[in-house]
Amino acid sequence: MDSEQMLDLLRKYTCVKPQALKLNRNATRTAILWAADHSDFQILGICADNRDQGQKVLNAYLKAFGSPEKPQVPQESGPVYIKFNPKTGNCTCESYTGEHRGVLVACNSQYDDDIDEMFGHLPLDLFN
Numbered sequence: 222m223d224s225e226q227m228l229d230l231l232r233k234y235t236c237v238k239p240q241a242l243k244l245n246r247n248a249t250r251t252a253i254l255w256a257a258d259h260s261d262f263q264i265l266g267i268c269a270d271n272r273d274q275g276q277k278v279l280n281a282y283l284k285a286f287g288s289p290e291k292p293q294v295p296q297e298s299g300p301v302y303i304k305f306n307p308k309t310g311n312c313t314c315e316s317y318t319g320e321h322r323g324v325l326v327a328c329n330s331q332y333d334d335d336i337d338e339m340f341g342h343l344p345l346d347l348f349n
Contacts, residue, residue, distance in 0.1 A: 224259075227252035231340040234323075250285075250347055253326060253340065257286045260328035260336040267303040268321045269345060272296060272314055275303040279312075281348040282324060 222230070230252045233242060257263050265282055269275035276294045283290055283305075292312040294303050302317040323342025330337045 222248060222251065224255070227255050228336075228338075231256060231343075234341050234343055237342070246344070246347065249343065253343060253347070254285065256328050256336045256338075256340065257326070260330045261332075262307050262329050264307070264327040264329065265303075265305045266325035266327070266341070267301075267305075267345070268317055268319060268323055268325075268342065269301055269303065270322065271299065272301050272303075274345070275301050275314065278324060278345050279303060279305055282326070285348040 230244065230248055233244060234249075263286060265279060267275045267278050269278060272294055279294060280291055288307065290307060290310075292305055292310065294301075294312055295314045297314045297316060300317045300319075301314050302319075303312065303314045305312045321342050323345055324347070325339060325341035326343060327339040328336040
């Protein structure tokens with residue numbers, strides 16, 4: 222896939238439930254890893270059924286992106302929204318009443334020719 226095909230694939234996840242899409246998981250992994258490689262840092266937002274699931278997903282995505290960080294997600298019960306900003310090290314967790322489950326990846330870049338866009342909701346288990 223070329224860069225435009227990868228961006229097109231990732232954009233298909235915008236505001237949809239990832240389980241509703243029948244997209245190639247290997248291609249999706251390749252595309253988001255390419256996007257992460259072409260951005261300075263990635264902020265992750267995770268909509269999960271519970272804190273423990275969200276913690277596992279956060280660790281899996283960070284590992285896939287080559288980050289050694291393993292932030293501790295604060296305790297919260299029920300469905301949660303977790304946000305992790307690697308620039309600040311801030312990890313928050315709050316109750317989430319929405320129906321989406323998945324991962325938002327905000328690729329941030331200071332350069333115009335790199336990726337500066339949000340993708341998702343990507344599958345929770347993309348890197349399991």
